[in-house]
Amino acid sequence: MPKQEVLLHINGEPRMVVIRTADTLLDVLRRELGLTGAKPGCNNGDCGACTVLIDQHPYKACIMLVIEALGHEVTTVEGLQNTPIQRAFADCYAFQCGYCTPGFIMNAQALLLHHEVISEYTIQEWLESNICRCTSYEEIGDAVKLAARLRDTLASATGRTTDTDG
Ligand code: FES
Numbered sequence: 001m002p003k004q005e006v007l008l009h010i011n012g013e014p015r016m017v018v019i020r021t022a023d024t025l026l027d028v029l030r031r032e033l034g035l036t037g038a039k040p041g042c043n044n045g046d047c048g049a050c051t052v053l054i055d056q057h058p059y060k061a062c063i064m065l066v067i068e069a070l071g072h073e074v075t076t077v078e079g080l081q082n083t084p085i086q087r088a089f090a091d092c093y094a095f096q097c098g099y100c101t102p103g104f105i106m107n108a109q110a111l112l113l114h115h116e117v118i119s120e121y122t123i124q125e126w127l128e129s130n131i132c133r134c135t136s137y138e139e140i141g142d143a144v145k146l147a148a149r150l151r152d153t154l155a156s157a158t159g160r161t162t163d164t165d166g
């Protein structure tokens, strides 16, 4: 299959990468760019372990062709260092083996970006697309609630508001 060099925008940086048109975004992130935070789980769109943000909305990178990401901003868990959501997952011990955690963090980050008020119901519904096989969903929910509080504290300190389009 022919290869081509393309420009991706990952975590705020331009990245040139050689791809085949049939490559998934997940394969390219992990194999070509060394961004191994997004995990292969089911490779079928069911578990959410591979979740990344495309223009700040969650997508399953295992069922997305890399060419679909051209011209869009891709955010992986590596791009969320020192963010409220990352801190909250650690503070709430919202993981055990950690395999599902990057996917949960990315999806939760999208929830925080698009919902000003976050209820128990919203958390449950939003995170339905992610599966964890070994820790309690309660701690994951606690982490999202803590991250929302951290987000709000940060926003009031800097005068910013949440982008609520969803
Ligand atoms: S690996 Fe992508 S949804 Fe499971």
Ligand code: FES
Binding pocket: 094, 095, 096, 097, 098, 099, 100, 101, 131, 132, 133, 134, 135
């Ligand atoms: S922490 Fe192990 S699968 Fe979720």
